[in-house]
Amino acid sequence: MNRELLEVKELTAALETGEAILHGLDLNVGAGETHVIMGPNGAGKSTLANVIMGHPNYHVTGGSVWFDGADITEERADRRARRGIFLSFQSPEEVDGVSLENFLKTAKSAVTGAPLKAFAFRKELAAMMQTLEMDSSYAGRYLNVGFSGGEKKKSEILQMLALNPKLAILDETDSGLDVDAVKIVARGVDQYKNDENALLIISHSTRLLRDLAIDRVHILVDGSVRETGGRELIDEVNQNGFARFLSRTAPV
Amino acid sequence: MKRADTMNLKTNYMQVPTWSWLKINSAEVALGNQEIEEQKAPVIILPYGVQMGPLTAAVPQPPESLAPTVKAARESGAAPKQITIPAEQTIIEPIRIQIDLKPGDSLAAEHVHIQAEPGSSATVIVQLTGENLGGHCGLITCTAEEDARLHLIKAQMLGAGATHAHVILGEAAAGADLQILDVELGGATSASGCNIRLRGKESSGNLDCLYLGSGSTTLDLNYRIAYEGALTEGDITVRGALADESRKTLRSTLDFITGAAGAKGREDEAVLALSDKVRNLSSPLLLCGEDDVEGQHATNTGRPDQEKLFYLMSRGLTENEACRLIVEASFTPILDKVADEALRDTMIQRIREVMRRD
């Protein structure tokens, strides 16, 4: 039995305005596993990802989030990052004046708690950029500034490879990408994944999921998990949509 | 035309003064004195449901920059009038204030106050036409109480020799909305000012301006939005065109007061210069004492785009017609806010008259 990396227990969370988004959500992800979260718009998928990462705009009103045996429910985002949680954002921020390379060096140093050998890192980075078919000039460009949608997503995956987290959460990483770009992202994910770490993929589409080994699929509706199953759920949703899962009344 | 005794009104001060050689720290207007003839009151047409009487409400105070005009208007005019829009009433038909100046008249001055009670909604149209010896000095104050909506349009279409000084002071309480549109199409010397205080939480206020300078018009504009309450929002949008030897000075100020957390403001000016003798001064001020705000401004000036002109001319329009079209296109977003069709048509006519310089 794999050790549990992520344990979400009866999590309820709301926006700053008080509006509740997550209603008693349970989720367990073990080391070496790949989980998929699917659901209709407004189900709370991105909210879940952001709450796990510790976004200050969401308040946990009940339940808890545990990571690798520690209760992280109240911890700040950077603390969680240093524990080994990574979130690939749906719309990554642009940070002017900071080059991609220098940013990654700083982040890597922060997450590992040790200084980096500049030359070795540069070589590593170049190799990763090649895998993701990113032109070497991107290393010198300001973080995400002026990047196209696809380039921004690649930048997120590059960061994932460089930081090598224990748990990587991908929030709609394949949305808005063309066929080739999705293949490249898949390649990156494949390179990252091993028996020790875990993946939590939020996705609408199947292109990314098609060639991955998936352990569990969770259907999220109205802020809670309606059903958990295997790969067959993905095919079912692609055929029939989410209608079957919406029929139950939403929890209060 | 022989002028009456004049008083030199120095007004429209820059809120943060700068180098004096730029000659932008203030404006001067020569206005006539009161004594010659009796003051003629403005014609006010009230729709059903709106009351008018003497001034009883507390009136918005001017910022120092506009105080001289306010003082002159109050001292030279007859007793101020107050128009009250009763609470929760939505008045569709606009309230009209018409000031028509006749050549022999002395200084025409007035102060009208509009009190929009909570939840009310109304439109006020102030129209200025004609031309007189003494000029015009006017003051409109308006208070929009909680959740009230007030739309004020001032159309200045005075004759080519008129002098005009004017101030609009607006205050918005929580949840209220103030839309002010200042259209300056005439006059020889004009000094107009407008100050909006967004005092209540989540109040909003927009200040739009459309101006057209022609002949040797000198236009001086002083606009300000003060963000005092939290989550207040307001934009200043100015569209203008300068022809012949006209001159224009614009000071537009977005003033974020400490405490206005979550406030958002934008200032945007676009000027079309139509002759090489025009003089165009702009000072978009951005003043900030609160970190949790989003403030920006943008100013663009230049000639009508050569590519556009060529395109229109290649479809048969003369250069003048093409220019006119481009100017009108620039004005359209603001003209569309003039709810009164007749007034909008009058304005478009006026613009066309001025631009027809063949």
Added chain:
Amino acid sequence: MERKRTQAEEIERTLYDIRDPENTLYKVESGITEEIVRDISAGKNEPGWMLDIRLDSLKKFYELDMPKWGPSLHELDMSQIVTYVRPNAPMTDNWSELPEDIVRTFDRLGIPKAEQESLSGVGAQYDSEVVYHSIQDELLAQGVVYTDMDTAVRVYEDLVRDHFMKLLKNTEHKFLALHGAVWSGGSFVYVPDGVEVAMPLQSYFRLNAPGAGQFEHTLIVCGKGSKTHFIEGCSAPRYNVVNLHAGAVELYVNEGATLRYSTIENWSRNMMNLNSKRAVVEKDGTIEWVSGTFGSHITMLYPMSVLKGEGARSEFTGVTFASVGQELDTGTKVTHLAPNTSSTISSKSISKDGGKAIYRSSVRIAPEAKNSKSSVVCESLMMDSDSRSDTVPVMDIQTDDADIGHEAKIGRISEESIFYLMTRGLTEEEAKAMIVRGFVEPVTKELPLEYALEMNRLIGLELEGSIG
């Protein structure tokens, strides 16, 4: 290994707040009288025409009023400021000949190292005289003149006489008049036609005696088609008595020449920095201003470009960081006087802990400046609600044939950006520091490495590998 500090901290002052014991040979009595001015001139063995300029300027100083706009200068009592201080060391070409404590001070500020490594020549000003000057042989062979103003007045008399106080006139404002009367020290640079000065020339000021004012005059004349980069850096220790800096910089950029003038001003917290800088640019010439303002109690600084010749260009890149007890009123002025001229202005400011940053500018387009372009972009970062940031730009356009654009933005660091960086492991403070560093990057990247590093140190950021 211990991780380096990364906070958007105060400007690091400790390194700079070193006081030397009063190392002064000669001190003029407080206050400004005609006797004092004659004294200064005689001490330098100046020609008669320079004394005339001084006396005329003194007259104007008495006639002119204090400025009617900008920060209040009420803390300035001219009778208390000792205008002229000559340190206890004659000028030398050899670093080892300088008095030990002066060398020690400059050592601590990293000057000799800098000189050897990347810079062509260095003039270091200690109090009111230029104590050390060196210029590489290469430059001498090319005919480049880089010397102190006192020497230049005597040795290059005609050249100086043709240019001195012709661009900045003593009638313009009170502190320029004061400058004209009591100016002392500064750099003189002459670059002959067609010469490209390969590495930057740098000069370093320092103000040591309590209550001393600094009135250095920098005069640079660039020959046609030449290329030069001049770097000016300033620092002064803390004192109770208000210190005054009313220097002047006059730059003559001749046809087709390019001059880059970089400054990092890091005066200490009691300094009143009222500097005047102006460049006149002839046909197809270019002036580039790079300006970082971090120190002083009050600064009024508006480098000005006069685009006199057709096709002349001006580029201004500036950063101002106002913190506790500071009112920094900075900006720039550009006047377009000829056709096809262009100017760009990029200004960024940060306000923190009650500091007040004011951006003040003027862009003037004369009727003759047909087909000219100007673009201004200002961004202000507010780090809290105790501080202030005001933007006061003016555009005066007197022709239709000009393309003028101006944009400004104000706000705080976006929370989304902070969160994004935190999700990559940076603490909140580290994230803010990184964003602030990114914010000032446009200025950092225009400076030679040495100064870029100093600039980042000034902001208290010590991220490894943060430049380049």
